Amino acid sequence: MEQDAFDLQANSDKIHCMSRPAIARINIGHLQHNYRLLSNLAGHASIMAIVKANAYGHGQNLVAPALLEAGCRSFGVTDATEGAELRSIPSFNQDHVEITLLSGIFDEEDAKLCVQHHLTPAATEPFQLSLLAKSGHRGKVWLKFDSGMNRLGAETPSELYAMAGETGIDIRGFMSHLACADEPDHPLNRIQAERFITICDQLSPNTPKSLLNSAGIIAMPQYAFDVVRPGIALYGAEPVPDRPVGLKPVMSLNGEVMQVRQIHTGASVSYGATFTADKTMDIAVVSMGYADGIPRSLSNIGDVHIRGQKYQMIGRICMDYTMVDVTGSGVRAGDSVEFWGEHISANQVAAEIDTISYTLFTGVGERVRRIAV
Ligand SMILES: Cc1ncc(COP(=O)(O)O)c(C=O)c1O
Known part of the structure; x- marks a missing residue:
């Protein structure tokens, strides 16, 4: 039986070597260059590297460890399944490496995964906080607010904030997302930033804030606050094509x-x-x-x-x-x-x-x- 398993492995290695040329070469040097460049642009803000959707198709198992090696300690994925996968990479099996779930949790199973794998979900609805509390979540949560994109985000931040207080779950920070950062002169950018500041100041001015994606880091670095969340720029596509900053294709x-x-x-x-x-x-x-x-x-x-x-x-x-x-x-x-x-x-x-x-x-x-x- 063991022999069969061994032969199968040897055979599959052989098949792999001969397989059809269809290859995505992932340039780790370029990825780390992009990370360093974005860190410089972000000033005092720290980086949450967005590696959801298999690191934008680049391969989470290649990209995430290379970013960790470059000094990154915070990563953003979509959901608890992606978060658990990321945590299972050996170098990610340490609690000080933060894994944020940008889409939060959907059910009790997800809440349990957060406890088991020490994940930090974003919350947009009070029921998510109750599920986490019931599951014994001892980690933190991001509270995600809508500031004008009208996609995922709490509509009544004060209700969500109050619920976090009731459940006793620690808040990692406040987060919102920009709709038009790749158009630096779009009026919605300033409107969103100011709305976000107003919401945060009303709730808790000293809680960390995170607003900018890749294009935002380039277009409006004055709103970098505490944490920035680049995705596409890490992979080397210039997010504001008429303002290239020297990113290298990964x-x-x-x-x-x-x-x-x-x-x-x-x-x-x-x-x-x-x-x-x-x-x-x-x-x-x-x-x-x-x-x-x-x-x-x-x-x-x-x-x-x-x-x-x-x-x-x-x-x-x-x-x-x-x-x-x-x-x-x-x-x-x-x-x-x-x-x-x-x-x-x-x-x-x-x-x-x-x-x-x-x-x-x-x-x-x-x-x-x-x-x-
Ligand atoms: C909440 C959130 N933050 C950050 C990002 C990263 O955006 P980008 O790839 O444009 O930098 C995304 C991507 O969709 C996102 O949904």
């Missing part, structure tokens, strides 16, 4: 040319025959498709980077493949292909299809191997 999404084929005038490419050659062309078939996270809407629009040059995608992107026009280039089977990373930024790709880098990163498929470099 993810390079790479496939490989599987075949180069010649097609002639009138031949079409891929499903739906949406591209037709008007001359003899060389097309490269690349080893990644929409199931890997290449948005299908890039079909006939997007570029890839191969051997120092950009090439255009042609025809519809398939589940496992993307076709590229490499006419007369000398591109060959085996060449590495970058979808986004060092040469084409995720922001550039996102702009082509009217989306944001967040959706590209979090859309990277589970079957893509994340490798730290």
Whole structure:
């Protein structure tokens, strides 16, 4: 029996080595550079690194320990399941590493997970505080207020604050979230900041405050308060593109040319025959498709980077493949292909299809191997 298990492991290692080239290279040096840069921009405020959704698709198990090594001691995830997963990383098994649940808790099970894994939930509703109290939560909570985004946040902060007092649960701080920080001149930014200050001052002026996400750290650092919460900037996408601050891209999404084929005038490419050659062309078939996270809407629009040059995608992107026009280039089977990373930024790709880098990163498929470099 033991022998079988061993063989299975050996076999799976072999299979892994030979597997399809679909790789997200995670540049740890760049991640740590971004962390340090943001720490400097944040001044006296400390950093809660947002690593929810598998560290924005980059791989929580690679990203979180690297941030810990760079000096970060506070991390934000979505819910108790993500929090428990993060706590299970060996270097995270220490109480002074704070894990905040930005979406708080949903039920009794979540409250128990908070106790068991020493998690710090955000609370927006009094029932969450009662559940935590009943479960014997001895950690703290963030109280999360709405200041004008009209997403998740307590509508009546005083009620939530009073409930925290009744249950005796310690308050870690007050938190709110900005709707328009990536548009520095948007009037809602100041309105939200001032509303947040008013709420906090009325409840407890000395309780720590946290308002800014990545774009906020760049656009309105005067509101950094005690804790800032960068997500996207850690991963190297400039959050305010016309105010770049020198962030470095962390993810390079790479496939490989599987075949180069010649097609002639009138031949079409891929499903739906949406591209037709008007001359003899060389097309490269690349080893990644929409199931890997290449948005299908890039079909006939997007570029890839191969051997120092950009090439255009042609025809519809398939589940496992993307076709590229490499006419007369000398591109060959085996060449590495970058979808986004060092040469084409995720922001550039996102702009082509009217989306944001967040959706590209979090859309990277589970079957893509994340490798730290
Ligand atoms: C409450 C909260 N804080 C911080 C962040 C990080 O935002 P960003 O990735 O824009 O820095 C998020 C992300 O959605 C969030 O929901």
